[in-house]
Amino acid sequence: MSLRVARVTVDAPHGSDTVATATPAIGWVSESDARGWMQSGAELELELDGETQMHRVGGRDSVRLRWPFRPLQPRDEATLRVRVTGSDGAVSPWSEPRRIVAGFLADGEWTARTIAVAAPTTYAEPATLRTTFSVDGEVRRATLYATAVGVYQAAFNGEEVDDQVLKPGWTPFHTRTVHESTDVTALVRSGENAVTVRLAGAWATEHYGFRENAAPVYEEQPRFAAQLLIEYADGRVQTVRTDESWQSAPNEVTASGLYAGEDHDARRGTSDWSPVAVVADVPVPGARVSPFVRRIEELPVAEVITTPSGRTVLDFGQNLVGRLRIRVQGASGTVVTLRHAEVLEHGELGTRPLRAAAATDRYTLAGDGVEVWEPEFTFHGFRYAEIDGWPGVLDPADISAVVIHSDMERTGWFDTSHELVRQLHQNVVWGLRGNFLSVPTDCPQRDERLGWTGDIQVFAPTASFLYDVRGFLDSWLRDLEIDQVDGVVPFVVPNVLGPARAAAAWGDAAAVVPTVLYERFADLDTLERQFDSMRAWTDVIVGYSGDRRLWEGMFQFGDWLDPDAPPQHPAKAKTSADIVATAYVFRSADLTARAAALLGRESEAREYAGIAEEVRRAFVAEYVTESGRMVSDAQTAYSLAIVFDMVDESRRQALGDRLAELTRLGGYRIGTGFVGTPIIQDALTRTGHLDTATRLLTQTENPSWLYPVTMGATTIWERWDSMLPDGTINPGQMTSFNHYALGAIADWLHRTVAGLAPATPGYARIAIEPHPLEGFDDAEASHLTPYGEARVRWQRSGESIIVEATVPANTDADVVLPDGRRHTVGSGSHRWTSAALAPRPEPGEVGPESTLAQIIDDSEAYQAIVEVLGELRPAIAEDFRDNTEWSPRLTLGELFARLLGPEPRAAVERRLTALNTARS
Template sequence: MSSPVPHIIIDAPHGSDVVASPVPELGWRTETTTPGWLQAGAEIEITRDGEPSTHRVEGRASTRLAWPFAPLAPREQASLRVRVTGEDGVQGEWSAPRRVVAGFLGADEWRAATIGLPAPSETAQPGYLRTEFEATGPVARATLYATAVGVYQVAIGGVDVDDQVMKPGWTPYEQRTIHETTDVTALVGEGPNAIGVRLAGAWATERFGFRDNARPLYGDQPRFAAQLLVEYADGSSEWVTTDASWQASTGPLTASGLYAGEDYDARRALVDAGGSGFAEAGYDAGGWAPVAELDAIRAPEARVSPFVRRLDELAVREVITTPSGRTVLDFGQNLVGRVRIRVSGPAGAEVTLKHAEVLEHGELGTRPLRAAAATDRYTLAGEGVEEWEPEFTFHGFRYAEVEGWPGEFDPAAVTAVVIHSDMERTGWFEASDRLVNQLHENIVWGLRGNFLYLPTDCPQRDERLGWTGDIQVFAPTASFLYDVRGFLDSWLRDLALEQVDGVVPFVVPNVLGAARPAAAWGDAATIVPWVLHERYADVATVERQYPSMKGWADALIELAGPRRLWEGMFQFGDWLDPDAPPHLPANAKTDADIVASAYLFRSADAVARAAALLGKDDEARQYAAIAEEVRTAFLAEYVTPRGRMMSDAQTAYAMAIVFDIAPADQQQALGARLAELTRLSGYRIGTGFVGTPIIQDALTRTGHLETARRLLTQTESPSWLYPVTMGATTIWERWDSMLPDGSINPGEMTSFNHYALGAIGDWLHRVVAGLAPEEPAYARLRIQPHPLAEFDHAWAEHLTPYGTARAGWTRQDGVVRVEAIVPPNTTAVVVLPDGRELEVGSGSHEWEVEDAAPPVAATRVGLESTLAEVIDDREAYRAIVEVLEAENPDAAQAFRTHTKWSTRRELGEALFMHAGPDTQRLIGERLAELSAQREEAMVDA
């Protein structure tokens, strides 16, 4: 037993005390070893200007509480602490104080002019800006507010003001910009001071679009604006703002682009004869020119999303000499970031770094980059050991080709620097299957690489856009692995701004032109806010996004018309179905109209639930009634009374089951057919972006856990584990982004870091390990593990808004042991593998159940065995394939990939198409040997 100890959580970027709202939401996690602990109440104390005041909370509420005090004023600093009392009457100690700093500007406080280079070139030109000012007395506090349409870093007195990367990120600049709020008191002193800015275009000047349609959307040159508030010890203050008095110059960064990379000439360093840098007072700015005042940046908002930082470093794992004699560095992990080098050599020597995710036949595989050069160049100054890392670009890569290195190359002089949004890690998973663990690790790295200010499709080629469909399917997995609430909350604001008449564009920010409705993509508007509510109890985001949710649903309802079916329009459909041709990724087995109408139901239902949550009862009934009309129309049009879908494909069945379109009495028939289709395919995946996140839930829900296990553990293409067997360290865009012979998929669109197909992570967490939210924010947990045959253990752990939760199981000697940790101030419903259901409170729990008998293969197997029996007998299947591989590899490949593993066909009949009499005889003999070994083993047993 222990006294409860709370830890305050504020609505601020990870690792920051700076809040973006005058009324930030609050919460706390309580630590205690008292079992079954529930909060009876709490006291929240705020201290402002040395004066404390207290607010009392009754009951269990401890997450995402509305600010209970007078609103914060701009730049106000306050201290918060909390003390909780349990239902057992024990009052805890006060928490450690948590500082809160108001990071927003006051009304009409934004007064900075927008500036840039005075004579820009025809292409986006990186540049340098500076000014000097005099602090007229002792400085009590200095606060910098800065933004750009582009990317920037500020230094004061030659010291960077923070460790952020590529700030302020990317938003729809015409409608929303972000300012950083930085305490620079330590850098501003009485007397002369200097501010220096490094500036480049990045997203603001990149050419977005495909092929000949690519163009800059936000202007040709980067723009910057900032204002520094200096508060003096005597109570006076002054603003230092960007204006026409600032100076500008070009410098060592001679070219910069997201897709192209950076060129840096260290000989052009901006250091004067006295050794002062351009961001230091007294610097000789001869040759600098007055800045140009440019089109104003709209008044920026304070940041709500996490900062992007350098968060990891990887050393060179291997130095490869390619068949053509080139030097390629392998960092052992597909990552997103840059390469930092330490090099010495003569002035003018140029080191070139070219990046790619894979090798193809031993050489750097750059074709998937399309028009992205992904190349950085550093020209040496010739002054001892020089260290350099690109600043305003990033690459998706595992490999870097090095050219022009002066002298003997030392791999220790090169480091890969990993960058992404600095979110708190909250979720972990492990199983006894090594390949499944690598799959999960690939999911994590895929998230890390594509959560860089916004959720992108991929980080390497000439795209890197905020595709709505990808995050729609991946949001549940992401919300388990990291605290993504602020990250997705910020992106959803942009989504709402980019909607046109309710229609959500394909990408946010929208750089691809007019918005067109597309099922599963635009539905991010309704589904992602609901995920944030489910995982974080985030009612505020649902409330703010409700008009966006409703606008999207209304647009679809109008398109569907009185038939209540969304038909005959452009769709991505079940994008990248593995049977779609490489250059026709939308040609899926599931009809696009079925996908569209299923999502029409899902979005109408989501709006109904959101309306009910917000107390909009009339609208809740309205949208619920529309959802029922869509359900009725869907079932009448696409589902037969006996449970067959008009598109007899895995995705169609999975949607009808998991979206709860089909009634309970029909779901079993649908699930049986889904399981049959999965076996007929040889337990290979047959779904694209839409079906992949839900097929395992559909199988599990309808009682086909063993089929789901076989689908999970399949290693032949297409499958989740095929890329793992090919050495993948992130999730691929296509099931076969790399072919078995080591060739890159011939399709024009191929990425090796695309998280969408990693949406299976949510099923691993919720179903295999058995850790899921039963109520929003895990206030009530569902512990329901599903021990998979041939696995010895699996567990998941998640840092919920209430504390650490854990669920898992181990199998040993005929017993399955289920373990769970339930956080304080929560409860859990537990469903054990033997069907028992019970309720528990917080604390550590353990149960034992008898292990279910594993599936057993038939003793005898031969040419007369059915194909279903063969595919369910892995040992027999491997024996057949081994014989075929030895006799005719092409026949073996055809047998693996084209056979329909039916209960009504015999093996001998199927082999007639793939093997001659001699090969069939060899297979029969091999299977007879296997049968004899099994019978002998049974006798011995």
């Protein structure tokens, strides 16, 4: 038998050994070829300061164990090894040692002064800072601790200290800053050394707000602080700090902003050094817990386009976030201008959705041969780039797109035979990549890019499958709690939009996101730390609900961007905002009660469970009829009641039946916004309407998940129709082609279509329950759980469904096959053959006497009618598609008697007769 510890884990950013706390959580992944392998114990060996510490673990615990050794001290370097024992008595070899470096500072150890340009001549002036220091002995270790209110990059003796970008990222700068802890031992040398720091404003100096209300929130100029700790082999310690002795100078970057872009004049160089100003200190920075932002990928030009107006536009084939890297040669003073946009509109660069964001970079050539340039302190959301001023003939090989985002480990994959759904999932992944850049933003391209709480609240489960977002969201939740005011969670975190106001489904991120981290990563630490934040938010909204236990009549975003909402009024949804609000009072109270129980806070668990039950009863009494109808007869209302478990079993089924009926009445087009979209498929599936969910998923007409795919989308759009069928950008003032919220459908693809989900927190027990969809030949999901890789795949084989699964060592799984058979299995590879569900009956004859429900359920007939009308009466064809209510009580003939004259009716009937003949 083969048994080994494949990986030792510790709470550190991806690709780093540096931990932010003296007692980091640790874990390990075991691999065994023995089926049903379970751990019975483990030994841990920590080497620190020449001392070996041992610890024994009994049982199967191997995920996020509390630190069992003496707490680490700043700059401690340790190695951790693990070996495990199986329930069969087999013992693994020791794992490879996992290096652990204490990246935090001791209390009071931060002594750096904060510096800035003394006499800036422009707003948010980019600059270079510098100092020198001498080294007079053998250096054992040199560590740089640095932060900025702004963004920076440091170099020692001309060499960059790391490969990160946009350090230290975005936090609520007035109250929380983050420092990097960088080992620069290899960069310091005996004798004189020079440190240079390039500095710009980025998030700290940006103007936030909408239209004329945009204004600075943090600073007008960037600030920087750092201290270098040099430890000599003879025991001496030398500290180099930012202070009044540093100097500053303008550099080649003449202007830089996240929204505006960056201007770089390569002729300037860095000169005219002058003393810096010591300014108000930044908050004492804490060690980083979130992943670094890095250059992740580089994409070549896919196509060079000459627009109708004669402009040169590059298409990179993928909507992405980053910037361009150019290789250019030309005369000194030549200016190359790069403009960015996500789409083309009628052949030209579509910049209207950017609003006030210029998204334009300019490079002025030095003229001394081949020059390579990439903007440093900005980023853009784009697929297309317009190039102006290029000297000579443009070779597309000289320009590439550099993709940047927070460097998280990829952990989840999905695939299927359905090509459009496969592309949909790919769009979800790219949407996450574009918006997980320091904070989870709503969009990456226009004059916004804010950490909207509602977006991440609905998307957190999807994100937690696709990437290891635990540290990323852990850091963001710290900011959320900082920005709460008397319990109220602001719309965006960090909050740059004024006083915090409460909004259902947005502020509820305080309760939902920590819960998701517990469910997906077994992260009880974050849940415990955020409990007070969760409780404070719940207390606020319970207070709003009053004695009636209904949150009514206040400002709400509601089911934001319901497809029927007018373009300029995205909150005017079919579902009452009061229904959404009260459902979320229940949701947060219920999650708070569950968190309290997990944390052993029994009295609070009982209190909030009681409140949740009171809200649930009030919701049902006010909004649900005895017969199973919602007062708002709309898909989101039904989905909330079903998925949040707010109704009993008898009414749940009635609600599900009505939800399915509404979905068909709407022609299997989506009718939900930000609140309903992530849960409607679960609501349909749980109430036995998988066929309806399938039709809804595979719909390609607008509005639907696949309509953007048919329009060439490579990310998820903010609006269902961000681009209209004629290639015109949606007329609303607010539209984006890279928003991940509506991509929350991917979590259902993973859990339900492929059938891979956690049955208990952190995947200690796995739920395997695939749902083969009609029209799909196969589907597969795999996920790097905290225990190792889990995988489920199903495929059709004649009249059977073949299900294959891989269960990681030290876990087991509950299996439900498509034919309903159930199994419980241990680790290893498994394969089952299941009877396929009977396909839907073949459609019968169609004609004027067919009901509209029969027509919409018969795709061939529906398409035939649309084609005939499109040829003869295009306007009526559009009305037929968009405005018909597909009722089982109205016939096609009755509808056409109102819409069509004799000749078009006869043409439709001839086409249907031909279809009947072909079928027979």
